[in-house]
Amino acid sequence: MKKAPNARFDAQAEASIYSHAYPNSNSKGANVSSTGLEVFDETLHKTNMWLKEIAQELSMDRHGAYQVLRAVLHCLRDRLTINEAADLGDQLPMLIRGIYYEACHPTGKPDKVRTRDEFLTGITTRIAMKQSIDAENAARAVFRTLENHISPGEIRDVISVLPEEIRRLWLPLPGASAAGRSPLSNR
DSSP: OOOOTTHHHHHHHHHHHHHHHOTTBOTTSOBOSSSSOHHHHHHHHHHHHHHHHHHHHHTOOHHHHHHHHHHHHHHHHHHSOHHHHHHHHHTSOHHHHHHHHTTOOOTTOSOOOOSHHHHHHHHHHHOOOSSOOOHHHHHHHHHHHHHHHSOHHHHHHHHHHSOHHHHTTSOOOTTOOHHHHGGGGGO
16 A cells, blocks of 8 residues: 655644644653653652652651651641641642541541640551651651641641640741731630
8 A cells, every 4th residue: 555645744744733732742642751641740749849858857768758748647637627627638739638538537526636745646656667756856847848838828727726735846837926826826
């Protein structure tokens, strides 16, 4: 079967048009992203950024950072009201949101954890690591990472529903004076 003389040109033109319509694809239409879907590539990138921040702050590997992130997010989620937990979840990257909601049972929430020690004990029991980790440093590393990636208004909302002893684990927000945080201390 003989091809038309312009078949090669037509294929090149089609590939060029396709590449403009689908910039993450190669000339054959195959996606050149690492996962095949840009939304997955983006959430993997964001998750890796979060894990890197936590790992660097705690001087550990990414697996340890994942364990810490998971444990702290679960303890925080379970201490928040259902609506506030959902509001925070809405701002998390897709993959971290899945970790956040893993094994979530909203009945009976928020947990009655009121003290700093109870909250930190919850983190310690959830961290499945062979090496010991300081739960307070773990909580602060995750909270700082949340502050780096979640809107300041949502962070204030989260802090405002926590009991005072747990709230003190959060370092002051940038630009917030002690007086600026004082209205929250009455809750």
